[in-house]
Amino acid sequence: MCVTEKLVAPKPTLNKCSETLSSNNGTKPQTLSSSSEAVINLDQGDPTVYESFWGKAGEKCTMVIKGNELMSYISDLRKPCWFLEEELENTIKRLHRVAGNAVVDDRYVVVGTGSTQLYQAVLYALTTGGTAPDQQPVPVVCAAPYYSQYADETDFLRSGLYKWAGDAYAFDKEGPYIEVVTSPNNPDGTTREAVVISSPADQGKVLYDLAYYWPQYTPITRAADYDIMYFTFSKSTGHAGSRIGWALVKDEEIARKMTKFIELSSIGVSKDSQLRAAKIMGVICDGYQDFKSDENSENFFEYAHQLMADRWKRLREVVARSNVFSLPKYPQEYCLFHGEFTESFPAFAWLKSKEGAIDEDCEKFLRESYKIVGRGGRRFGADPSYARLSMLSREEVFQQFLDRLQSINNGTVSNGNY
Amino acid sequence: MCVTEKLVAPKPTLNKCSETLSSNNGTKPQTLSSSSEAVINLDQGDPTVYESFWGKAGEKCTMVIKGNELMSYISDLRKPCWFLEEELENTIKRLHRVAGNAVVDDRYVVVGTGSTQLYQAVLYALTTGGTAPDQQPVPVVCAAPYYSQYADETDFLRSGLYKWAGDAYAFDKEGPYIEVVTSPNNPDGTTREAVVISSPADQGKVLYDLAYYWPQYTPITRAADYDIMYFTFSKSTGHAGSRIGWALVKDEEIARKMTKFIELSSIGVSKDSQLRAAKIMGVICDGYQDFKSDENSENFFEYAHQLMADRWKRLREVVARSNVFSLPKYPQEYCLFHGEFTESFPAFAWLKSKEGAIDEDCEKFLRESYKIVGRGGRRFGADPSYARLSMLSREEVFQQFLDRLQSINNGTVSNGNY
Numbered sequence: 001m002c003v004t005e006k007l008v009a010p011k012p013t014l015n016k017c018s019e020t021l022s023s024n025n026g027t028k029p030q031t032l033s034s035s036s037e038a039v040i041n042l043d044q045g046d047p048t049v050y051e052s053f054w055g056k057a058g059e060k061c062t063m064v065i066k067g068n069e070l071m072s073y074i075s076d077l078r079k080p081c082w083f084l085e086e087e088l089e090n091t092i093k094r095l096h097r098v099a100g101n102a103v104v105d106d107r108y109v110v111v112g113t114g115s116t117q118l119y120q121a122v123l124y125a126l127t128t129g130g131t132a133p134d135q136q137p138v139p140v141v142c143a144a145p146y147y148s149q150y151a152d153e154t155d156f157l158r159s160g161l162y163k164w165a166g167d168a169y170a171f172d173k174e175g176p177y178i179e180v181v182t183s184p185n186n187p188d189g190t191t192r193e194a195v196v197i198s199s200p201a202d203q204g205k206v207l208y209d210l211a212y213y214w215p216q217y218t219p220i221t222r223a224a225d226y227d228i229m230y231f232t233f234s235k236s237t238g239h240a241g242s243r244i245g246w247a248l249v250k251d252e253e254i255a256r257k258m259t260k261f262i263e264l265s266s267i268g269v270s271k272d273s274q275l276r277a278a279k280i281m282g283v284i285c286d287g288y289q290d291f292k293s294d295e296n297s298e299n300f301f302e303y304a305h306q307l308m309a310d311r312w313k314r315l316r317e318v319v320a321r322s323n324v325f326s327l328p329k330y331p332q333e334y335c336l337f338h339g340e341f342t343e344s345f346p347a348f349a350w351l352k353s354k355e356g357a358i359d360e361d362c363e364k365f366l367r368e369s370y371k372i373v374g375r376g377g378r379r380f381g382a383d384p385s386y387a388r389l390s391m392l393s394r395e396e397v398f399q400q401f402l403d404r405l406q407s408i409n410n411g412t413v414s415n416g417n418y
Numbered sequence: 419m420c421v422t423e424k425l426v427a428p429k430p431t432l433n434k435c436s437e438t439l440s441s442n443n444g445t446k447p448q449t450l451s452s453s454s455e456a457v458i459n460l461d462q463g464d465p466t467v468y469e470s471f472w473g474k475a476g477e478k479c480t481m482v483i484k485g486n487e488l489m490s491y492i493s494d495l496r497k498p499c500w501f502l503e504e505e506l507e508n509t510i511k512r513l514h515r516v517a518g519n520a521v522v523d524d525r526y527v528v529v530g531t532g533s534t535q536l537y538q539a540v541l542y543a544l545t546t547g548g549t550a551p552d553q554q555p556v557p558v559v560c561a562a563p564y565y566s567q568y569a570d571e572t573d574f575l576r577s578g579l580y581k582w583a584g585d586a587y588a589f590d591k592e593g594p595y596i597e598v599v600t601s602p603n604n605p606d607g608t609t610r611e612a613v614v615i616s617s618p619a620d621q622g623k624v625l626y627d628l629a630y631y632w633p634q635y636t637p638i639t640r641a642a643d644y645d646i647m648y649f650t651f652s653k654s655t656g657h658a659g660s661r662i663g664w665a666l667v668k669d670e671e672i673a674r675k676m677t678k679f680i681e682l683s684s685i686g687v688s689k690d691s692q693l694r695a696a697k698i699m700g701v702i703c704d705g706y707q708d709f710k711s712d713e714n715s716e717n718f719f720e721y722a723h724q725l726m727a728d729r730w731k732r733l734r735e736v737v738a739r740s741n742v743f744s745l746p747k748y749p750q751e752y753c754l755f756h757g758e759f760t761e762s763f764p765a766f767a768w769l770k771s772k773e774g775a776i777d778e779d780c781e782k783f784l785r786e787s788y789k790i791v792g793r794g795g796r797r798f799g800a801d802p803s804y805a806r807l808s809m810l811s812r813e814e815v816f817q818q819f820l821d822r823l824q825s826i827n828n829g830t831v832s833n834g835n836y
Contacts, residue, residue, distance in 0.1 A: 046490050054486035061485025063690070067698060068472035068479075070659040072464050073652075113531050113661075113684035120683070124575065149682075156682045157542065160576030234491075241488040241689035243531075264567075264574045265538070266531035270688035271659035272481070280485060 039371045040401050042389040045186075045347055049311075049392045050238030053303055054280070061283050063276045070271035080255040081110045083268030091278040092246050094285045095236075096223075099301065100336050101213050103225040107248040108255035111269045112262060115211055115232040115245035119153060119180075120265075122207045122228055122247065125257035126178055127161040139165035139173060142180040143195045144381035145187055145350075147209075148388075150180060167381050168195045175203060182209040184218045187380050187388035188328055189346025191218065211235045216304035218344045219335035228254065233277045235347060237284065237300070238392070242273035301337065308345035311391055311398060315349060318402050322409045324357040349389045362387040370404050457789045458819050460807040463604075463765055467729075467810045468656030471721055472698070479701050481694045488689035498673040499528045501686030509696040510664050512703045513654075514641075517719065518754050519631050521643040525666040526673035529687045530680060533629055533650040533663035537571060537598075538683075540625045540646055540665065543675035544596055545579040557583035557591060560598040561613045562799035563605055563768075565627075566806075568598060585799050586613045593621060600627040602636045605798050605806035606746055607764025609636065629653045634722035636762045637753035646672060651695045653765060655702065655718065656810070660691035719755065726763035729809055729816060733767060736820050740827045742775040767807045780805040788822050 054061055075085050088111060093104040112118035127138045140154050144167040154164035165171060168179050183192040189212075198204035208229040212218065214236050230247040234240035249255040262268065287299040319325050330344035351374070353362040361384030363376030377386030393401070472479055493503050506529060511522040530536035545556045558572050562585040572582035583589060586597050601610040607630075616622035626647040630636065632654050648665040652658035667673040680686065705717040737743050748762035769792070771780040779802030781794030795804030811819070 044491060046492060048490055051486045051489055054489070055484075057485050063481070063483040065481040065694060066473075066479065067475050067701070068469045071469055071472070071657050072466055073462060073658045074464060113688070114686075116682075117684045128574075153682050156546075156679070157575050158578030160578065239489050240491045241686075243684055243686060243688045261574070264534075264571050265683065266535045266661055268532075268659075268661060270531070270661045270691040272690040272694050273688040276483060276690050283485070 037371075038400070039373060040393075040397060040404065041373045042393060042397075042401060043373045043375050045235070045390045045392055047234055047238035047240055047347075047392040048394045049307065049398070050304065051394065053298075053300065054238070057283065060286075061280055063272075063279050065272055065275065070275065073268055075271070080108050080252055081259045081262075083259075083262070083271075084109060084111045085271060085274040085278065087278040088244075088246075088274040091281045091285065094289075095281045096248075098285050098288050099215055099220065100223055101215070101220050102210065102229060102231070102248055103223045104248060107250060108252060110247040110249055110255050110258045110262070111274060112230070112245045112247065112258075113266055113269050114234065114240075114243040115209065115230050116149075116153060117262060117265065117269075118230045118245045118247045118258070119150075119207075119209065121258035121261040122230070122254075123154065123159075123162045123178065124261040125254045126205045126207075128257060135160070137161060137163035138176050138178055139163060139171065140178045140180065141165045141168040141171045141196065142182065143168040143192065145185070145377065145386070146180070146381050147182055147186045148375060148379035171196055174199075177204050179204060179206045180209060181206060182211070184212040184344060184346060186212065187348050187375070187382075187386075188350040189218075189330065189344050189348065190328070191221075191344075212347055214304075215301040215335065215337040216308050217346055219333035219342050220337040221333055221335070227251065233273075233280075237277075237280050239277065239280060242276055243270065244273050244277040305338065305342075305345070308347075308391065312345045314402055315391070315405075318405050318409065319351075322405070324353055324408055325405070326352050326354055328352075345391075347390070347392050349391055351387050351389055353385045353387075355385070361385065370408065372401060372404060455789075456818070457791060458811075458815060458822065459791045460811060460815075460819060461791045461793050463653070463808045463810055465652060465656035465658055465765075465810040466812045467725065467816070468722065469812065471716075471718065472656070475701065478704075479698055481690075481697050483690055483693065488693065491686055493689070498526050498670055499677045499680075501677075501680070501689075502527060502529045503689060503692040503696065506662075506664075506692040506696040509699045509703065512707075513699045514666075516703050516706050517633055517638065518641055519633070519638050520628065520647060520649070520666055521641045522666060525668060526670060528665040528667055528673050528676045528680070529692060530648070530663045530665065530676075531684055531687050532652065532658075532661040533627065533648050534567075534571060535680060535683065535687075536648045536663045536665045536676070537568075537625075537627065539676040539679040540648070540672075541572065541577075541580045541596065542679040543672045544623045544625075546675060553578070555579060555581035556594050556596055557581060557589065558596045558598065559583045559586040559589045559614060560600065561586040561610065563603070563795065563804070564598070564799055565600055565604045566793060566797035589614055595622050597622060597624045598627060599624055600629070602630040602762060602764060604630065605766050605793075605800075605804075606768040607636075607748065607762050607766065608746070609639075609762075630765055632722075633719040633753065633755040634726050635764055637751035637760050638755040639751055639753070645669065651691075651699075655695075655698050657695065657698060660694055661688065662691050662695040723756065723760075723763070726765075726809065730763045732820055733809070733823075736823050736827065737769075740823070742771055742826055743823070744770045744772055746770075763809075765808070765810050767809055769805050769807055771803045771805075773803070779803065788826065790819060790822060 075083050089109045092109055096102045096104045137160055140162050142150055151164040179194050179196050181192050181194050185192050194206045196204055208226045210224055210229050211232045212235055227250040230245055233242055233244035284300045319327050328350055332341045332343050335342045358365045361376055363374055366372040366374055366387055374387040374389040377383045493501050507527045510527055514520045514522045530539060555578055558580050560568055569582045597612050597614050599610050599612050603610050612624045614622055626644045628642055628647050629650045630653055645668040648663055651660055651662035702718045737745050746768055750759045750761050753760045776783045779794055781792055784790040784792055784805055792805035792807040795801045
């Protein structure tokens with residue numbers, strides 16, 4: 001998530017303003033209808049869509065921490081990740097077994113302050129400990145379109161250990177490298193594997209960002225079984241404010257080095273949030289595993305899957321009537337979790353403006369003419385005819401987004417003539 | 419805090435083992451008495467001493483978070499630190515007004531994942547944004563003895579922005595630099611000011627780590643009024659597990675850059691812990707400000723001050739009888755908070771082995787012969803005759819530490835002849 005824009009953009013809840021808007025070229029002023037006067041911020045993947053589920057889930061999700069609890073830095077010094085709370089570790093493994101989305105046996109769990117910290121911890125772990133004093137920064141690549149923040153998150157400290165090197169398809173250097181595989185991919189929701197062919201084979205390391213590999217977003221076709229993979233509380237259950245992510249790591253030394261990174265960065269990870277994550281994820285597991293649970297209560301992944309399917313259906317209906325935009329198609333695959341063929345319902349819409357439909361780039365068009373704030377394709381190493389828009393906003397924001405997209409279809413725009 | 423040793427050392431709660439110990443040179447085995455068989459880990463400043471206070475403080479300190487609360491990344495996009503919860507910001511300012519230890523008016527508050535993240539956020543803020551492509555890493559210095567982790571926390575990513583340059587007294591380079599002033603100082607508890615004389619004057623930037631500038635540790639002689647200063651929940655109230663620190667920053671641009679660092683590092687700071695910190699610190703403030711509060715309840719800073727005074731008295735009594743160790747003396751100063759002359763009761767004892775008293779360095783002697791794990795002077799850029807030992811352990815650990823120190827006095831050691 002990037003919040004650069006957020007610092008100037010209003011809060012993602014609707015912020016009323018009633019100015020008359022000019023279209024992008026300033027020659028043909030147009031007034032938006034009353035319902036569309038507010039800025040709609042779909043730039044970040046702020047997962048507030050799940051708030052209503054957790055609101056209804058009731059007291060069993062309430063976290064209670066006494067004043068004298070969780071005061072120490074330390075959780076268990078015998079484990080590679082000495083600040084990981086045992087309850088969280090156990091619940092993470094339990095949740096993966098319920099979802100069937102990752103192998104957890106014989107894996108070390110490393111907890112991080114969100115998956116952002118884990119990404120950097122992996123880079124550190126894979127590039128530190130060498131003895132060569134003249135070591136060059138190891139290139140880090142990801143197939144385009146790639147997550148817009150990788151470049152900044154890799155390079156902001158101008159590290160001598162690693163360096164962002166852009167699109168993995170264009171990478172042709174000799175020597176060590178790191179490839180990030182985001183699957184399902186942010187921004188475009190596709191399923192991915194590594195693309196760089198390493199020569200010699202042991203020069204490359206691959207890390208898997210599986211933040212969106214959960215049953216509400218994509219068919220779970222197998223339990224992911226990579227050496228280094230990470231997930232986040234933000235996207236799995238929607239609790240972004242807690243800043244909890246976790247990595248499943250095969251090699252103990254890598255787990256220890258990642259832990260060292262987090263120790264040097266922040267001396268561990270909030271215990272309060274660790275236990276809250278354990279509580280919330282435990283409630284999900286109970287729904288599937290505890291036969292004593294309330295039969296009327298809805299299970300989270302089914303709820304969230306239905307909700308995402310519904311949103312995508314509504315969005316596709318609007319876009320289908322559009323002469324301006326198109327959306328990616330996703331294949332049906334057999335989901336082991338749902339026990340049926342399903343398609344992907346990604347957390348972001350990767351909206352493309354049709355050739356010739358508008359004069360400018362997609363992000364600018366949406367923002368300047370319709371006050372819909374998304375993130376443009378260029379930021380992802382892709383064509384500016386694309387924009388990424390969050391599908392995880394609160395319902396009223398999502399409906400306004402659809403209404404405004406519909407208004408574009410309704411002839412307010414006609415083939416670049418505005 | 420360094421936890422490198424912790425990864426191999428047992429938990430700081432007592433870990434029983436009954437082996438026969440050899441003294442350091444291996445020639446004269448000696449058996450420790452039964453009460454001193456366990457390793458005593460005083461390496462970290464884990465502030466578990468305060469657990470009993472918060473245990474007694476009761477339900478008003480209990481944090482309750484519902485399942486649907488604090489889910490968004492965002493707190494308030496209009497503020498430079500957009501992920502800072504307003505309740506925390508208000509309580510931080512209130513607590514400083516109660517303690518009288520820092521000026522909060524016209525200051526921006528930046529929250530961090532502990533003060534460790536804030537330290538790095540400040541370094542980033544003070545060194546980024548320059549236009550020179552060939553910018554050399556800015557040297558970062560601190561007067562010795564300095565916090566043992568500064569070197570690693572500065573250099574672990576081999577940043578091109580900044581670089582650890584050691585003892586500020588030895589710094590004589592031209593050009594930009596950053597000086598860290600830790601006051602009261604970790605490890606030795608002294609009150610400090612900047613020592614580098616900058617020429618020209620605007621080349622140097624100073625940041626103030628005031629983690630221990632609270633009434634239980636040191637006389638509050640004035641409200642600190644620096645451009646960049648930071649504090650931590652860990653040392654003020656003892657809640658290290660929550661990983662909450664905060665900076666008070668005069669310049670908006672610096673606050674924004676620090677926020678950017680934290681955004682790129684971890685997309686914000688645990689909301690759960692932010693609200694817990696607000697709850698706990700609010701209880702302290704209520705104790706001083708709310709006349710309706712329970713008259714029998716003890717106020718935190720008085721309690722903690724008394725506790726630290728008591729520990730230092732007991733430690734000084736043991737050390738006074740020692741022919742092996744000595745401790746620093748601290749001046750009496752008028753404390754505006756307590757309204758009387760008090761001395762410092764630092765969170766660490768900076769223990770020195772007297773010249774000729776032992777053959778080896780102080781840390782090794784304590785660890786190998788007495789299973790007291792401290793941190794040696796060399797780690798702080800100081801003489802190995804020093805060792806830093808936490809004064810914030812749980813009571814039973816502290817008492818065992820005193821007993822074991824007493825056993826050294828009781829002739830088990832005599833002037834290096836053991």
